[in-house]
Amino acid sequence: MHVLIVDDHAFVCVGLKATLLDEYKGIDVTTTDHGDTALTILARDTIDLVIVDLFMPGAGGGFNFIAMLCESYPNLPVIVLSASENPAHIRKCLDFGAIGFVTKSAPKDALFEAISRALKGEKYVPDSLREAMPDVAKVIDEVDSGASADIISGLMTKRQMDILRHITQGRSNKQIARDLDLSENTVKVHVSAMLRALGLANRTQAGILGQKLGLDEGAEASN
Structure with a gap:
C-alpha cells in the first residue's frame, strides 16, 4: 500500500508517517506540503490512499483542492485530516467525494478505522456528525x-x-x-x-x- 500525506506542517507529516509505518507492514508513505506537488506525485506514482489536510495556505489547499482531487481521481480514496470539527466542513468534504474525515483531536485508532474502511470502499464519518444529523x-x-x-x-x-x-x-x-x-x-x-x-x-x-x-x-x- 502506498499512502500520500499532504499537510503543510512538517511535524504532522513526520508524526503521521511514523505512525503509519509502525502500524502497517510493507507500507510506503510519501509526504508533501503542497497540493501542486501532490498532483505531480499522483501523476507519477501509483497511490492507493491520500490523507490530506483541509486548510493549507495558498492555492494548494482548501475545499477547492479537495473537490478537484476527488473529481480528477474518483477511484482514489481520499481521507481529510483537519483540526476543524465543524460539521459543515465535514459534510462539505464528504459531498465533494472524500471517503472519510478524521479530526486531528481524534485518537489514532480513528484514523486506522478510517483507512480500513476507505480501502474497502466504505465511508468513515465522525461520531459528531452522525449524532447531529438525525436531529x-x-x-x-x-x-x-x-x-x-x-x-x-x-x-x-x-x-x-x-x-x-x-x-x-x-x-x-x-x-x-x-x-x-x-x-x-x-x-x-x-x-x-x-x-x-x-x-x-x-x-x-x-x-x-x-x-x-x-x-x-x-x-x-x-x-
Missing part, C-alpha cells in the same frame, strides 16, 4: 427541498445572519465578538435568539444549515 430541524429539510437563503434570512435579523455565517465558518463566540465588535455576552444572546427563530437545537445544527446555504464560501480557517 436536524425541519428548516434544514426545507432548504434541501429548495428553500432559498432569502426565505431563511427572513426569519432572522441581519445581525443574526452575520452570526450564522461566522458559526458556519467555524468561529467561536469569542472570535465572532471580536470580528463584529460586540461583547461575547451579546453574541451569546444573538445565537440563542437565532436558534429559536430557526427551530434549531444547537450550534452544530446551525453550522449544517449555514453550509447548506453556502455561507461558508470563501471562509478562511486555521488548521
Whole structure:
C-alpha cells in the first residue's frame, strides 16, 4: 500500500508517517506540503490512499483542492485530516467525494478505522456528525427541498445572519465578538435568539444549515 500525506506542517507529516509505518507492514508513505506537488506525485506514482489536510495556505489547499482531487481521481480514496470539527466542513468534504474525515483531536485508532474502511470502499464519518444529523430541524429539510437563503434570512435579523455565517465558518463566540465588535455576552444572546427563530437545537445544527446555504464560501480557517 502506498499512502500520500499532504499537510503543510512538517511535524504532522513526520508524526503521521511514523505512525503509519509502525502500524502497517510493507507500507510506503510519501509526504508533501503542497497540493501542486501532490498532483505531480499522483501523476507519477501509483497511490492507493491520500490523507490530506483541509486548510493549507495558498492555492494548494482548501475545499477547492479537495473537490478537484476527488473529481480528477474518483477511484482514489481520499481521507481529510483537519483540526476543524465543524460539521459543515465535514459534510462539505464528504459531498465533494472524500471517503472519510478524521479530526486531528481524534485518537489514532480513528484514523486506522478510517483507512480500513476507505480501502474497502466504505465511508468513515465522525461520531459528531452522525449524532447531529438525525436531529436536524425541519428548516434544514426545507432548504434541501429548495428553500432559498432569502426565505431563511427572513426569519432572522441581519445581525443574526452575520452570526450564522461566522458559526458556519467555524468561529467561536469569542472570535465572532471580536470580528463584529460586540461583547461575547451579546453574541451569546444573538445565537440563542437565532436558534429559536430557526427551530434549531444547537450550534452544530446551525453550522449544517449555514453550509447548506453556502455561507461558508470563501471562509478562511486555521488548521
